[in-house]
Amino acid sequence: MDFNLALRKNEPAKPDDDATAKKKNEYERWVKANRMALLAYLDSIEAKFKESEKVETGTLMNTFITTKYLGGDVREHILSMFDAAAKLNALNIKIDDPFLVHLTLNSLSPEYSQLKSTYIAQKQKWDLNELIAICVHEEKNIRQDKGKKQVNAV
Structure with a gap:
């Protein structure tokens, strides 16, 4: 050549x-x-x-499905879920927004159970931006409640 x-x-x-x-x-x-x-x-x-697409898909699916919120910044947790979904979409594994919202809500800790119940009870579906805003607001409420409980315990 x-x-x-x-x-x-x-x-x-x-x-x-x-x-x-x-x-x-x-x-x-x-x-x-x-x-x-x-x-x-x-x-x-x-x-x-180059990593095998099948290996990458398996790794991302496992991360996507098993990731749980363990505390810290809830926005970062949600964005990491969105990132995994975007990477799966790029590998032709379609993750629809409603499924992503449900999976993300299910990955949250029990402290968010009231928020999960509220979402299930509503007829309206949240989009991804609403999910972030609502979860961040709920995170602030949870932190305030913990702060009040600590003050009352002293």
Whole structure:
């Protein structure tokens, strides 16, 4: 193949504007061959480091389904769930928003049980942005309640 030219010969000097057509053509052939060789090399490296889509899908599905909120920032937890769903969507595993909302609510700790009950009782479905806003608001309420209980216990 032509990219062997770049592997066998060193880069020729860049021809001047007044150089012969043969010199210009030789240089252009070498530049093209060098690009082709670099692309082949990068493709080879990519193939060695590319993770199997099936393995990646399995790992993401496992993370997506088993992730539980263990405290901390509820917004970060929800966004990590959304991120896993987006990656699965990119792998042609369709995760619809209503399913994502339900799975995210189910991943929350028991402190959010009242919020879960409220969602189930409503006819309206939340979108992803509403879910974040409502959960962050509920997180603030939970923290305030814990603070009041600690003050009353003292």
